[in-house]
Structure formats: C-alpha cells, structure tokens
Amino acid sequence: MPGTLTWQWIAAEARRRVAVRQWPPGSRIPDEAQLAAEFGCARATVNRALRELAAAGLLVRRRRAGSFVAELPVRKATFEIQVIRQEIAARGLRPGYRLLEAASLPVPAPVRDLLGLAPGTPFRHLRALHLADDRPFCLEDRWLNPATPGLEGVDFAAVSANEWLVRNRPFSSGTIAFFALAADPGLAALLDCRPGEALFAVERATFAGADPITAVRLTYGPGHRVTAPI
Amino acid sequence: MPGTLTWQWIAAEARRRVAVRQWPPGSRIPDEAQLAAEFGCARATVNRALRELAAAGLLVRRRRAGSFVAELPVRKATFEIQVIRQEIAARGLRPGYRLLEAASLPVPAPVRDLLGLAPGTPFRHLRALHLADDRPFCLEDRWLNPATPGLEGVDFAAVSANEWLVRNRPFSSGTIAFFALAADPGLAALLDCRPGEALFAVERATFAGADPITAVRLTYGPGHRVTAPI
DNA sequence: GCCGTTATTATGTCTGCACATATTGCCCCT
DNA sequence: AGGGGCAATATGTGCAGACATAATAACGGC
Numbered sequence: 310m311p312g313t314l315t316w317q318w319i320a321a322e323a324r325r326r327v328a329v330r331q332w333p334p335g336s337r338i339p340d341e342a343q344l345a346a347e348f349g350c351a352r353a354t355v356n357r358a359l360r361e362l363a364a365a366g367l368l369v370r371r372r373r374a375g376s377f378v379a380e381l382p383v384r385k386a387t388f389e390i391q392v393i394r395q396e397i398a399a400r401g402l403r404p405g406y407r408l409l410e411a412a413s414l415p416v417p418a419p420v421r422d423l424l425g426l427a428p429g430t431p432f433r434h435l436r437a438l439h440l441a442d443d444r445p446f447c448l449e450d451r452w453l454n455p456a457t458p459g460l461e462g463v464d465f466a467a468v469s470a471n472e473w474l475v476r477n478r479p480f481s482s483g484t485i486a487f488f489a490l491a492a493d494p495g496l497a498a499l500l501d502c503r504p505g506e507a508l509f510a511v512e513r514a515t516f517a518g519a520d521p522i523t524a525v526r527l528t529y530g531p532g533h534r535v536t537a538p539i
Numbered sequence: 540m541p542g543t544l545t546w547q548w549i550a551a552e553a554r555r556r557v558a559v560r561q562w563p564p565g566s567r568i569p570d571e572a573q574l575a576a577e578f579g580c581a582r583a584t585v586n587r588a589l590r591e592l593a594a595a596g597l598l599v600r601r602r603r604a605g606s607f608v609a610e611l612p613v614r615k616a617t618f619e620i621q622v623i624r625q626e627i628a629a630r631g632l633r634p635g636y637r638l639l640e641a642a643s644l645p646v647p648a649p650v651r652d653l654l655g656l657a658p659g660t661p662f663r664h665l666r667a668l669h670l671a672d673d674r675p676f677c678l679e680d681r682w683l684n685p686a687t688p689g690l691e692g693v694d695f696a697a698v699s700a701n702e703w704l705v706r707n708r709p710f711s712s713g714t715i716a717f718f719a720l721a722a723d724p725g726l727a728a729l730l731d732c733r734p735g736e737a738l739f740a741v742e743r744a745t746f747a748g749a750d751p752i753t754a755v756r757l758t759y760g761p762g763h764r765v766t767a768p769i
Numbered sequence: 770g771c772c773g774t775t776a777t778t779a780t781g782t783c784t785g786c787a788c789a790t791a792t793t794g795c796c797c798c799t
Numbered sequence: 800a801g802g803g804g805c806a807a808t809a810t811g812t813g814c815a816g817a818c819a820t821a822a823t824a825a826c827g828g829c
Contacts, residue, residue, distance in 0.1 A: 315782075328747075334706065340809055351784045372810045373792035381705055383619045386715045389596075390614040390769070475611055476564065485616045486766040489719035491737040507737035509719040515769070517558075534718040539620070539745070545812075570779055581814045602780045603822040
C-alpha cells in the first residue's frame with residue numbers, strides 16, 4: 310500500500326471500501342486525519358481524494374459532521390456538447406450545412422418565456438439544416454438576440470450560428486433539455502423521414518449573465534441516440 | 540484584488556478574461572507561476588482554479604506546453620440520475636409502482652451485445668410500471684444478472700429493481716443513452732397514450748468491474764423532458 | 770541537413786503547516 | 800426541564816517548498 314500513493318489510489322481504495330460494504334451506505338467514514346495516518350500521507354491528499362468522490366455523488370461531506378457514504382447515490386452522467394459539425398465528423402461522416410431561412414421576427418411565446426423577454430421583442434430567427442454525407446442530420450431552429458455583440462455582418466449562410474456562437478460568445482450559462490417529438494410533415498420532408506416518426510430533440514437556452522443570447526431547438530433525424538459514460 | 544483571494548475568485552477572473560477576449564481562444568495564458576505572482580497567492584491556489592476551468596472545458600492544459608484557451612470549447616451538461624421514485628416525488632407527485640412481469644428468460648440479441656453475454660444466457664426479466672399520482676409515468680423493462688449477489692429472496696413486487704439496485708449494487712460503471720421511440724400498441728396501452736406517439740426513452744447498461752449487472756430501458760410517458768443546467 | 774539525445778520548462782502532485790468556517794453537542798443558567 | 804451560548808471538531812482553504820513527469824526546444828553527431 311505505501312509506495313503506490315497518490316490521491317487517485319486513495320480514491321480508488323475508498324470506492325472499493327464502499328463497494329464491499331466495509332463502509333456501508335449512510336455510515337460515517339473515518340475523518341481525513343485518521344485516513345491520512347492510515348495511508349501514511351498528508352491530509353491534503355486525502356482531502357483531494359474525498360472531494361473527488363463527493364463530486365461524483367458517492368460521499369456526502371458536512372463540516373464538523375464528517376463524511377458519509379451516500380444512502381441513495383445520485384449518479385451523474387456528463388454529456389459533452391460539441392459543435393454539430395464536430396459531432397458529425399466524430400461519427401466519421403462528412404459535415405455539410407445549408408441555411409434555410411433568416412429573418413427578424415417577434416419571438417413566439419414559448420421562446421419568450423424561456424428567455425424571459427417582453428412580448429413583441431424582435432429576434433433574429435434562423436433555420437438551417439446540418440448534413441452528414443449529404444443526408445439530413447439535424448435541423449437547427451434558432452432565435453438569436455440581435456443585440457449580441459459582433460453579430461452585424463456575420464453571414465450565417467457560410468458559418469452556422471451554432472459554430473459562430475461557440476467561437477464568439479462562448480462560456481455562457483443556460484439550460485438544456487432533451488425530449489421526443491413526432492415529425493410533422495414539414496420536418497419529415499426536411500429530415501427525410503416519415504411524418505409522425507418519433508424524433509429526438511434538444512432545446513437550449515443560453516445567457517451571458519442575465520442577458521439572453523439565444524434559444525435553439527435541434528431536431529435530429531430518426532434513430533439518433535445521445536450516449537454518455539456513467 | 541488582494542484580500543478577495545480564494546481559488547474561486549481566481550477562476551472567476553480567468554473566466555472574465557476569456558469572455559472579454561483578454562485571453563482569446565487558442566491563445567496561451569500566463570503560466571501558473573506568473574499568475575500566482577500577479578494575484579499575490581501561492582501557485583497551488585492558481586493550480587486549483589485553472590484545474591477547475593480545464594475540467595469545465597474552458598481551458599486545455601498540457602505539461603511543459605502551458606494552458607490554452609479552448610478553440611471550440613466542449614460544453615458539458617451533467618444530468619443527475621435519481622431513483623425513479625425520487626424523480627417523481629421531486630415533481631411534487633405521489634409515486635406508485637406496479638410489477639407487471641417477472642421471469643427467467645434467455646436474453647435477446649440487442650441486450651446480449653450491450654452486456655457482452657454469450658447467446659442463450661438466462662437472465663431475470665422484469666417489467667414494471669412507475670406511477671405518478673396513479674397515472675403511468677414510466678415503464679421499466681429490465682434484464683438482470685441472476686448471479687447478482689443478494690438477489691435471491693428479493694420481492695420485486697414490493698421494491699422496484701431500480702431502487703433495490705441503487706441501494707444494494709451501487710457505484711458501478713456503465714453507459715447511458717437517450718433516444719426517441721414511437722409507442723407501439725402495447726406501450727400505448729400501458730402509458731396511456733396514442734399508438735405511434737413519440738416517447739422519450741433511456742437505456743442504461745451497468746457493470747461491476749467487468750461483470751454485467753443489468754440492462755434497462757425506461758420509456759417515459761408523453762411530453763417527458765429531461766433537463767440540466769449548463 | 771537530418772535525426773536522436775539532452776536540457777529545459779510548465780504542469781501535476783505531495784508534504785506539513787496554518788487558519789477559516791460551519792456545525793454539533795455539551796454545559797450552564799434560568 | 801428547557802433554552803441559549805460556547806467550545807470542540809471536521810472539513811475547506813490557504814501557503815511555501817519540493818520532486819515527478821511529460822513534452823518541447825535546443826543541441827550535437829553523423
């Protein structure tokens with residue numbers, strides 16, 4: 310055991326003790342100082358290991374109270390949100406892009422609520438199709454704040470709004486939602502599927518601080534799956 | 540600036556510098572020692588801050604090369620996977636549960652591939668309906684390794700397999716996938732919706748080390764959304 | 770001029786110490 | 800017995816210094 314130190318080893322050992330019920334769910338585990346003594350390392354090293362396990366949902370830590378094994382551990386799955394072009398390339402396909410529509414319109418009510426806007430606010434509305442090996446991959450339907458800095462003069466026929474935003478307005482906060490959707494005739498024609506077919510869709514709303522930047526719905530072609538390791 | 544230290548302040552300041560293009564995408568940022576000098580703190584503190592930003596996808600760090608602002612930052616959305624009963628309770632609804640079917644059957648091919656099993660392996664097959672305020676919420680269709688320790692004698696009419704596993708075989712690894720699905724007549728009857736309606740579904744495969752534990756598909760009622768902050 | 774070896778450098782991690790902070794539980798006062 | 804205040808305690812974070820490691824850049828031999 311000594312010699313193989315590092316916080317990762319300690320984290321793995323703690324995981325093992327939880328898995329074999331040496332530290333049963335709900336129980337309090339020895340405090341950092343005790344573990345540091347047992348493993349023959351500094352308390353900071355134990356702290357690093359346990360902090361990691363708490364972030365993973367395995368432990369619950371409370372000041373003065375101690376560290377406890379989670380009763381009903383909340384597992385966390387982390388999905389990576391890439392630029393769509395990269396998402397397509399990662400599947401070994403050739404990405405393509407076609408702008409369908411660009412206009413300035415008053416935002417519809419659902420988007421208004423999502424972004425917290427006043428009724429009648431004009432936003433830029435964009436619809437574009439992302440292609441993989443020349444076949445429809447996903448429809449991007451976006452409402453974009455016209456006050457976004459740097460927006461004037463951008464040609465969204467050449468660069469997708471998706472990619473322009475990631476490059477130019479990155480690091481914003483927001484929410485993401487996944488859901489299922491039946492293809493209406495228009496969607497079916499665009500995504501090359503049967504009307505009524507079940508499609509997978511993602512909606513994102515993003516903000517820079519309190520300022521709304523964009524709301525987007527990405528509707529994927531039939532059979533699309535989003536996966537992540539647990 | 541001095542006095543307000545903590546790694547969180549440094550992380551926020553670094554985020555700001557990236558956002559205002561003081562540190563443009565792709566550029567190399569000053570190294571930890573320089574930043575520590577600038578902020579008047581220890582290198583370990585800067586390290587903690589930058590490590591956090593790298594985990595968030597904002598920075599890319601390479602030994603000897605330095606820290607760089609990500610070109611196309613890969614945003615990460617973290618979904619919490621709760622026990623279904625808690626998921627229902629969190630929506631302010633009364634959770635219910637009904638076991639529909641329990642049998643020992645040879646695993647079908649798709650599940651076999653997912654879990655890496657030999658053909659003809661017998662697994663325990665469970666189907667159960669989770670209810671919210673007595674209305675169908677989600678159908679659980681599960682294949683469970685009969686060799687799972689502690690499994691014998693568990694009454695899955697009283698406890699959902701979902702919850703039993705989280706309590707008794709937690710902390711396993713695996714994969715999760717989200718996708719859309721059209722309701723077949725059987726599903727439609729169970730989930731109280733129209734046949735052909737688009738439904739949201741989740742598939743998980745979980746392992747303890749290399750040993751397969753379970754494969755499960757959760758098919759949610761119409762209109763279900765899964766959301767996460769970014 | 771090309772290629773393999775070596776030195777340099779920035780990050781990754783550990784140690785040992787210190788103080789801050791949030792609770793909890795005990796004690797004391799009423 | 801009950802309630803409020805205080806001290807004990809475990810985590811959270813900070814500092815300075817050190818060595819490990821990986822990847823690059825510089826160098827030297829052929």
